[in-house]
Amino acid sequence: MKTIDDFVLLIQHEIGLPVTAEHIGEGLDSVPGWDSLHLLTLLTALERETGRSVSMPDVLEATTLRDIYDLVAVTET
Numbered sequence: 001m002k003t004i005d006d007f008v009l010l011i012q013h014e015i016g017l018p019v020t021a022e023h024i025g026e027g028l029d030s031v032p033g034w035d036s037l038h039l040l041t042l043l044t045a046l047e048r049e050t051g052r053s054v055s056m057p058d059v060l061e062a063t064t065l066r067d068i069y070d071l072v073a074v075t076e077t
Helices: 004-015 036-050 056-061 065-072
Strands: none
Touching: 004 036, 004 065, 036 056, 036 065, 056 065
């Protein structure tokens, strides 16, 4: 996962929520349809997509989708 757009598409396809890049910085409680089950589904999808484990405690501390993206984003060097 290299871009925020990849992340948004993953959320749309894996979870089925109509999120856009505008939702990324909003609090999770403001994301349309978001609930704790979506967080677990997203965590599973991210681990499958990236091939890396993602720290559950770090994800639980996230307050926005941007926070979650920042935990898993691959930066080009």
